[in-house]
Amino acid sequence: MKQQIKLICGLSGLLLAAHASAQITFYEGEGFRGRTFNANGQQSNLRNSGFNDQASSAIVTSGRWEVCDDANFGGRCMVLRKGSYDTLSGMGLNNRISSVRPLRGNGRYENEAPAPLDTPNYEYRRRPNESMYEAPVTSVRAVVGPPSERCWIERQQVQGERSEPNVGGAIAGALIGGILGHQVGGGTGRDLATAGGAVAGGALGANVGRNNGNSYQRDVRRCETTANNKPEYWDVTYNYRGVEHRVQMSTPPGSTISVNRNGDPRL
Numbered sequence: 001m002k003q004q005i006k007l008i009c010g011l012s013g014l015l016l017a018a019h020a021s022a023q024i025t026f027y028e029g030e031g032f033r034g035r036t037f038n039a040n041g042q043q044s045n046l047r048n049s050g051f052n053d054q055a056s057s058a059i060v061t062s063g064r065w066e067v068c069d070d071a072n073f074g075g076r077c078m079v080l081r082k083g084s085y086d087t088l089s090g091m092g093l094n095n096r097i098s099s100v101r102p103l104r105g106n107g108r109y110e111n112e113a114p115a116p117l118d119t120p121n122y123e124y125r126r127r128p129n130e131s132m133y134e135a136p137v138t139s140v141r142a143v144v145g146p147p148s149e150r151c152w153i154e155r156q157q158v159q160g161e162r163s164e165p166n167v168g169g170a171i172a173g174a175l176i177g178g179i180l181g182h183q184v185g186g187g188t189g190r191d192l193a194t195a196g197g198a199v200a201g202g203a204l205g206a207n208v209g210r211n212n213g214n215s216y217q218r219d220v221r222r223c224e225t226t227a228n229n230k231p232e233y234w235d236v237t238y239n240y241r242g243v244e245h246r247v248q249m250s251t252p253p254g255s256t257i258s259v260n261r262n263g264d265p266r267l
Helices: 002-021 167-182 187-206
Strands: 023-029 033-039 057-062 064-068 077-080 083-085 099-103 133-144 148-159 215-226 231-240 243-249 256-259
Antiparallel strands (some): 023 057
């Protein structure tokens, strides 16, 4: 009997330890930004903690958690596994979570959320229970990307240039025309035919390979370079306790930037 009691107590202790180690952190902004709320156990109404309908991203450090959009685990609920959820909008829970609780066991649930990221993809996320300080921004420089080039192919009408007569062709044509004309008729008629053949042959030969200035179409490749006026990022310098720090931001900052006690940015 004592052994059974010890065994039951041991199993209960393991379950309590597993529950105690389970942890989830909510962030009020997407990408693990802004205020945080850290839960180690069941929260039936987040209104009591001031984080009701405030969560936009979450990180599950351990365990599995059921999150619901109504208090007391009502309404639409989803199960979050260990990992990082940089946005809750895809599952329809952005700024809607009102209750949360850890789940026991490793069973499958029909309402499991899509697979999370293994690790947060935001370098400067705020850690749970981390104290924040405001550091003044001393300079901001917008950095734009290189100019972009756009190319295309278009059909163009081209006017050909008139070329000089083909002298060699004229001579050859005259000879051939004269020979052919000489074979026609006799006497004076043959002489006239010979002369006429030479003239006609010369005219034809002079135009062999000659461009008479006719227009034609051809494909032409054209390109234009456009300046990139949109900043790729902002290079920000801020001062914290007399030491200058720099950070690259995807959006322009205000007059101050949030940092931790070491001066690391928390955006």
